[in-house]
Amino acid sequence: MSEVVITPARNVAGSIRLPGDKSISHRYAMLAALAEGTTRLQNFSTGADCASTLECLRAVGVSAAQENGSLLINGCDGKFTAPSAALDCGNSGSTMRMLSGILASQPFACELLGDESLSRRPMRRIIEPLLQMGANIDSRDGQAPLRITGRKLRGIEFRPKAASAQVKTCVLFAGLSAAGETVVEEKLRTRDHGELALRAFGAQIDRQRNRVSIRGGQRLKAIEATIPGDISSAAFFLCAAALFPKSNLIIDSVLLNPTRAVLLDVLIALGVQINVLQVDEQHGELVGTIKIHGGQLGGLKISGGQAAALIDEIPVLAAVAPYTRDGIEVRDARELRVKESDRLATVTRNLRAMGAEVTEFDDGLRVPGGQSLHGAEIDSEHDHRIAMAFTVAALRAEGDTLIRGADAARVSFPGFYQTLDTVVER
Numbered sequence: 001m002s003e004v005v006i007t008p009a010r011n012v013a014g015s016i017r018l019p020g021d022k023s024i025s026h027r028y029a030m031l032a033a034l035a036e037g038t039t040r041l042q043n044f045s046t047g048a049d050c051a052s053t054l055e056c057l058r059a060v061g062v063s064a065a066q067e068n069g070s071l072l073i074n075g076c077d078g079k080f081t082a083p084s085a086a087l088d089c090g091n092s093g094s095t096m097r098m099l100s101g102i103l104a105s106q107p108f109a110c111e112l113l114g115d116e117s118l119s120r121r122p123m124r125r126i127i128e129p130l131l132q133m134g135a136n137i138d139s140r141d142g143q144a145p146l147r148i149t150g151r152k153l154r155g156i157e158f159r160p161k162a163a164s165a166q167v168k169t170c171v172l173f174a175g176l177s178a179a180g181e182t183v184v185e186e187k188l189r190t191r192d193h194g195e196l197a198l199r200a201f202g203a204q205i206d207r208q209r210n211r212v213s214i215r216g217g218q219r220l221k222a223i224e225a226t227i228p229g230d231i232s233s234a235a236f237f238l239c240a241a242a243l244f245p246k247s248n249l250i251i252d253s254v255l256l257n258p259t260r261a262v263l264l265d266v267l268i269a270l271g272v273q274i275n276v277l278q279v280d281e282q283h284g285e286l287v288g289t290i291k292i293h294g295g296q297l298g299g300l301k302i303s304g305g306q307a308a309a310l311i312d313e314i315p316v317l318a319a320v321a322p323y324t325r326d327g328i329e330v331r332d333a334r335e336l337r338v339k340e341s342d343r344l345a346t347v348t349r350n351l352r353a354m355g356a357e358v359t360e361f362d363d364g365l366r367v368p369g370g371q372s373l374h375g376a377e378i379d380s381e382h383d384h385r386i387a388m389a390f391t392v393a394a395l396r397a398e399g400d401t402l403i404r405g406a407d408a409a410r411v412s413f414p415g416f417y418q419t420l421d422t423v424v425e426r
Contacts, residue, residue: 020227035075037222082108101170155180169194299326321367375399
């Protein structure tokens with residue numbers, strides 16, 4: 001699976017159900033580990049990133065095992081045990097950033113490390129607020145590995161410089177064990193899975209507009225939950241269906257959290273027909289079934305808060321932009337340069353390899369519409385979202401496309417290519 005050849009398709013149709021949302025899976029696992037009692041989670045993410053979170057939790061004394069199709073996590077009531085070796089976060093920035101907020105107050109020293117890609121990603125954005133709270137953290141010039149020596153923490157008021165739900169969650173998780181109140185005030189509102197997860201496990205969270213606060217000393221209680229399908233994984237199938245006017249695709253039980261479902265509004269604005277067949281609420285998260293038909297795709301500009309909300313979906317939107325009528329422009333997305341790869345540069349390079357005209361900016365890119373792409377060799381840079389985005393682009397290209405590093409998809413969706421094959425008609 002290190003290389004996959006994608007042949008052009010003539011349509012996308014069928015019904016799929018996706019693995020559990022990665023963002024929620026990370027947060028539920030961490031809070032279940034802190035809680036009192038045994039948490040039962042169904043449809044936990046199958047991605048390698050969430051497996052890294054579970055392995056790190058096991059290393060600090062948490063029992064997490066599959067039983068009859070559910071993941072059972074026996075909580076430690078806030079008290080972890082010192083690990084015997086460094087905690088390996090693999091490729092998962094979510095694991096390293098959010099777990100650091102919990103470990104900062106534990107009564108032991110530990111080290112968090114990751115793979116080559118994760119070791120290049122910025123960690124100063126969590127180190128700075130945790131230091132303000134009284135934590136003891138050493139790093140390699142603001143990058144992993146991180147060496148954390150647990151201390152008593154104090155609440156702070158923190159205003160992140162960059163829009164990041166991981167940073168917000170890290171600080172709120174640290175605030176659980178800090179003295180006093182911890183406040184995070186964002187310039188742009190980011191996904192709120194951390195706040196909803198804390199409430200699900202019994203914590204009191206207060207929100208006033210973009211200001212979120214939590215009081216320390218709260219204890220968590222175990223829950224039972226079914227994790228909704230990953231909306232970021234759904235993005236690739238939604239965009240694939242959008243490319244074909246006669247497509248007819250249903251995605252069951254997918255996450256519809258308003259801070260994550262902006263993609264649906266964007267696709268509708270592009271000209272795609274989307275119907276939400278039913279919506280339920282599960283532990284504060286909205287879950288529903290989506291039906292999508294392709295259409296004549298127009299064009300749009302993504303910037304500001306919308307760019308922050310769509311940060312995971314921008315690569316696949318850019319990959320389908322040549323097939324629109326008017327193209328897509330993205331600005332205010334500099335954060336894409338510090339993901340698993342420099343996604344702005346990687347998207348630009350691979351689109352050009354397929355024959356597209358692209359203008360790259362420091363904070364985004366512009367892809368004109370009305371273009372035809374041809375098959376090419378695509379380098380994913382071992383980035384899961386790049387591999388899957390260009391798989392989608394290849395479905396409408398002329399000729400076969402070779403995706404190098406296709407196995408990167410396992411980071412978030414190990415069964416991506418098999419699932420895609422069930423709905424692609426050739």
